[in-house]
Amino acid sequence: MVEFVYSNVDREMEAYGFDSVTRTHCRMCHGGCGALVYTKNGKVEKIAGDPESPIGHGTLCSKGLASAQLAYHPDRLLHPVRRIGRKGSGKWQRISWDEALDAIAEKMLGYKQSFGAESVVLGYGTGRENEAVIYRLANLFGTPNVLTAGHLCYGPRIATGIITCGSNPVVDYENKPKCVMVWGNNLVIANSDEYKGEDLSVCLDAGAKLIVVDPRLTRLAARADIWLQLRPGTDAALALGMLNHIIANELYDKAFVEGYVHGWEPFVARVREYPLDKVARITGVPEEQIRAAAHGYATTKPAGIQWGVAIEQQINCADNNRLLMALMGITGNIDRQGGQVLFKTPKIRNVGKFGAHDMLPKEQIAKRLGGDRFRLAGNFAIQNPKCIWDAIVTGEPYPVKMLFFISSNPVMTRANAGDVYRALQKVEFMAVADFFITPTAELADIVLPAATWLEMDYIGDFWKRHGYILPRRKVVQIGECRSDHEMLNDLAHRICQGEHWWDDFEQGLDYILEPMGITWQDFRKMKFVRGDVTYEKYKTRGFSTPTGKFELYSTLLEKWGYDPLPNYTEPVEGPVSTPELHREYPYILVTGARSPGYFHTENRQLPWLRELQPDPFLEIHPDTAAKLGIHDGQWVVIESPRGKVRQRAKLFGGIRPEVVGAQHAWWYPDKNMKGQYWNESNINILTEDSYESCDPAMGANSVRTLLCRIYPDPDQSDRCGGNASGMQTGDRA
Amino acid sequence: MNQLALIIDHEACWGCLACEVACKQENNAEPGIKFIRVDQEIVREKNGKPFFSFNVNTCRHSECEGTPCVDVCPTDAITVRADGIVVMNEDDCTGCNLCPRMCPYDAIVINDNALVTQKCNLCYHRVDNGLIPACADNVCLAHCIYFGDPRDIRPLIEGRRSVRDRI
Numbered sequence: 001m002v003e004f005v006y007s008n009v010d011r012e013m014e015a016y017g018f019d020s021v022t023r024t025h026c027r028m029c030h031g032g033c034g035a036l037v038y039t040k041n042g043k044v045e046k047i048a049g050d051p052e053s054p055i056g057h058g059t060l061c062s063k064g065l066a067s068a069q070l071a072y073h074p075d076r077l078l079h080p081v082r083r084i085g086r087k088g089s090g091k092w093q094r095i096s097w098d099e100a101l102d103a104i105a106e107k108m109l110g111y112k113q114s115f116g117a118e119s120v121v122l123g124y125g126t127g128r129e130n131e132a133v134i135y136r137l138a139n140l141f142g143t144p145n146v147l148t149a150g151h152l153c154y155g156p157r158i159a160t161g162i163i164t165c166g167s168n169p170v171v172d173y174e175n176k177p178k179c180v181m182v183w184g185n186n187l188v189i190a191n192s193d194e195y196k197g198e199d200l201s202v203c204l205d206a207g208a209k210l211i212v213v214d215p216r217l218t219r220l221a222a223r224a225d226i227w228l229q230l231r232p233g234t235d236a237a238l239a240l241g242m243l244n245h246i247i248a249n250e251l252y253d254k255a256f257v258e259g260y261v262h263g264w265e266p267f268v269a270r271v272r273e274y275p276l277d278k279v280a281r282i283t284g285v286p287e288e289q290i291r292a293a294a295h296g297y298a299t300t301k302p303a304g305i306q307w308g309v310a311i312e313q314q315i316n317c318a319d320n321n322r323l324l325m326a327l328m329g330i331t332g333n334i335d336r337q338g339g340q341v342l343f344k345t346p347k348i349r350n351v352g353k354f355g356a357h358d359m360l361p362k363e364q365i366a367k368r369l370g371g372d373r374f375r376l377a378g379n380f381a382i383q384n385p386k387c388i389w390d391a392i393v394t395g396e397p398y399p400v401k402m403l404f405f406i407s408s409n410p411v412m413t414r415a416n417a418g419d420v421y422r423a424l425q426k427v428e429f430m431a432v433a434d435f436f437i438t439p440t441a442e443l444a445d446i447v448l449p450a451a452t453w454l455e456m457d458y459i460g461d462f463w464k465r466h467g468y469i470l471p472r473r474k475v476v477q478i479g480e481c482r483s484d485h486e487m488l489n490d491l492a493h494r495i496c497q498g499e500h501w502w503d504d505f506e507q508g509l510d511y512i513l514e515p516m517g518i519t520w521q522d523f524r525k526m527k528f529v530r531g532d533v534t535y536e537k538y539k540t541r542g543f544s545t546p547t548g549k550f551e552l553y554s555t556l557l558e559k560w561g562y563d564p565l566p567n568y569t570e571p572v573e574g575p576v577s578t579p580e581l582h583r584e585y586p587y588i589l590v591t592g593a594r595s596p597g598y599f600h601t602e603n604r605q606l607p608w609l610r611e612l613q614p615d616p617f618l619e620i621h622p623d624t625a626a627k628l629g630i631h632d633g634q635w636v637v638i639e640s641p642r643g644k645v646r647q648r649a650k651l652f653g654g655i656r657p658e659v660v661g662a663q664h665a666w667w668y669p670d671k672n673m674k675g676q677y678w679n680e681s682n683i684n685i686l687t688e689d690s691y692e693s694c695d696p697a698m699g700a701n702s703v704r705t706l707l708c709r710i711y712p713d714p715d716q717s718d719r720c721g722g723n724a725s726g727m728q729t730g731d732r733a
Numbered sequence: 734m735n736q737l738a739l740i741i742d743h744e745a746c747w748g749c750l751a752c753e754v755a756c757k758q759e760n761n762a763e764p765g766i767k768f769i770r771v772d773q774e775i776v777r778e779k780n781g782k783p784f785f786s787f788n789v790n791t792c793r794h795s796e797c798e799g800t801p802c803v804d805v806c807p808t809d810a811i812t813v814r815a816d817g818i819v820v821m822n823e824d825d826c827t828g829c830n831l832c833p834r835m836c837p838y839d840a841i842v843i844n845d846n847a848l849v850t851q852k853c854n855l856c857y858h859r860v861d862n863g864l865i866p867a868c869a870d871n872v873c874l875a876h877c878i879y880f881g882d883p884r885d886i887r888p889l890i891e892g893r894r895s896v897r898d899r900i
Binding site for chain 2 (some may be wrong): 005011048059062066068150188196198199204227473608610611652653
């Protein structure tokens with residue numbers, strides 16, 4: 001009888017006659033999960049999880065498994081191109097890397113001379129392990145303008161984490177928390193900064209108590225001991241209510257509060273403004289549920305809060321983060337084993353050092369667009385996108401002449417997409433590096449072919465705060481594609497930064513690793529390196545904040561002119577704050593719930609992933625659908641004061657009747673049309689980006705809390721959607 | 734002889750669909766043809782609150798009682814091996830479409846392009862090489878797809894469920 005063993009590499013090699021297998025790690029999301037890549041005749045043939053990976057333990061998600069379909073996609077850009085027609089004409093001419101980089105360098109230097117370095121804006125999308133290299137180029141060039149997703153995704157956790165307790169508290173799943181409160185995160189589907197959620201899944205299977213805060217019923221919520229279905233955007237009020245219960249009933253860790261907290265008394269006074277009856281009225285969550293959740297979280301030790309991006313895409317962004325950290329702190333779960341740990345990165349040149357932030361002159365920092373408006377963001381080199389679009393369109397406070405986006409598709413992903421599109425149409429020169437000619441790249445002057453994770457050497461998880469670094473090993477070369485690191489290293493030499501860069505980017509990897517006393521060639525033979533794991537470091541060294549304490553009362557926010565105590569603000573649009581608008585647009589719209597296979601704008605071209613969900617869908621409660629005459633699977637129009645788009649109705653009893661949930665980042669690359677239907681289903685056509693609608697400290701957009709109306713689309717044709725028969729059926733009305 | 738099948742701990746499934754893609758990578762079935770399929774069940778009330786779970790569906794192989802697809806096939810394209818794997822031999826299939834109607838589990842798919850019916854063959858080409866079927870080979874983040882003899886695995890799943898529900 002054969003013995004079956006998981007991930008049997010030797011037998012795979014033998015049975016399929018593969019030529020090689022490379023141990024590396026995936027980056028179809030932010031990266032991290034160990035992967036085994038098998039090749040035959042120089043081509044990737046099979047991708048599997050690596051059982052020796054400390055992240056994922058051999059499991060791999062749909063995206064990772066389909067990576068070869070991305071790498072070898074027939075539409076993939078395999079060489080640099082220059083646009084030869086007008087913007088959006090789709091007319092491109094092949095050029096060499098030298099021509100492309102020379103042209104970009106010439107523009108950068110020219111604009112710097114005529115308008116200042118700040119007239120050139122670099123940008124990237126979500127974290128793809130290229131952040132540090134992009135900041136390095138920008139800082140050395142002298143531009144303070146790097147447009148990322150950091151204002152509304154992960155950046156707020158880092159920024160508020162640092163000002164509150166010196167780092168980003170991460171749940172210590174390895175040591176099995178006995179209670180996990182998942183707040184605005186569906187990590188098992190979304191694959192957010194906590195990888196695939198495999199560790200969470202294992203904890204729950206070991207019997208951990210689960211509390212879920214989410215306006216939508218996810219499978220996590222369905223499995224939870226307590227599910228708090230709050231009104232979208234009222235997270236801060238809910239957290240204040242839970243804190244109120246914990247403080248009033250003395251369920252907090254008194255030793256921690258007495259020894260390590262700054263601002264306890266004023267904080268308690270603020271929390272007392274939120275008694276449970278008031279919080280229940282604001283959030284729509286019954287008092288007894290709030291009490292049960294607060295009690296469960298505070299009394300089950302150790303406990304972790306798994307926080308997600310949903311809490312950041314609202315006007316309460318920074319305060320939501322700070323209030324959840326307050327919960328972690330006062331319950332004594334901060335930096336406790338099995339709680340929420342401030343992990344240490346191995347001794348390398350970290351993203352801050354490598355990013356050369358200390359090389360940007362003070363007078364250039366002062367020119368950061370939006371830096372004086374959104375001051376928490378500005379102090380972390382993070383920007384609000386509208387500040388950039390406005391400078392392009394109005395030339396105020398100074399003109400922005402050039403954009404260079406690397407793995408970013410802002411036409412699809414930034415709020416108020418119509419205005420984004422107009423700004424990109426107007427900007428004088430734009431370069432883009434990506435896998436495909438995306439709707440954003442269609443407006444570029446030059447597009448550079450970017451490497452996938454299968455085509456690069458790199459030090460992974462470098463930017464995250466989980467305490468690991470992992471070698472990513474190049475498996476194949478495809479076309480002329482190059483990694484973001486390699487192309488920027490090459491560009492740097494052409495814009496007079498040569499002394500700070502390297503002949504070959506491998507030396508850049510050596511530079512990152514140098515403090516550990518190893519080179520890339522040493523590191524590539526290793527499985528991973530983990531920083532020292534120690535707990536309760538604050539007991540000997542305090543917290544890395546101005547007071548050395550866990551700052552419930554933020555001295556830095558006070559210094560920057562903000563309320564030093566967290567508070568709750570009503571969503572910008574909603575039944576409470578804009579009742580008149582609510583009469584016209586009677587449904588609360590939440591956006592951006594994730595589905596398997598896609599990562600923001602990516603992967604709609606890949607057949608194995610597209611068939612998982614061929615069309616975008618809008619979740620509607622069956623009662624609401626019945627009232628509006630909407631059937632499951634029907635195309636519906638979703639409309640806000642900014643515009644309208646269409647998605648397919650999915651009847652779903654797991655959402656409140658007054659709330660609907662739309663998906664984000666949908667375009668239709670398979671239709672081979674100019675524009676690729678960028679505005680057909682793109683929910684950001686509907687989202688608001690006025691400065692007043694943003695978090696005042698962080699500049700986060702309220703893309704998850706708006707108002708809309710919905711009705712069946714009179715045109716039911718599948719003019720750009722996929723095949724309705726492949727769609728998962730929703731609940732029947 | 735050991736009997737083989739995929740045994741699913743449906744309660745543990747998160748609906749991530751990695752198994753569907755692992756199957757595609759191995760068997761490269763045409764778009765729309767799924768040998769393994771994860772369905773999101775309709776929201777209903779459970780213990781006074783809304784609830785749903787996922788259901789992972791595929792051929793039951795050795796666990797299928799009576800294997801009606803085998804009996805109904807006029808060309809003997811479907812056979813049962815000694816280890817319980819139910820194999821559809823597409824070369825012998827004439828596309829008469831009788832078997833999908835007989836399948837109690839809705840696990841046989843009609844391929845209109847190729848004019849055949851298709852289903853999970855439990856990756857017997859892997860199994861015979863000592864390899865675990867693609868979807869069960871340590872892919873699933875919930876570790877909810879098991880491969881082996883159901884008599885050994887059912888108690889494992891029951892054990893896991895009792896730990897999970899401990900608190």
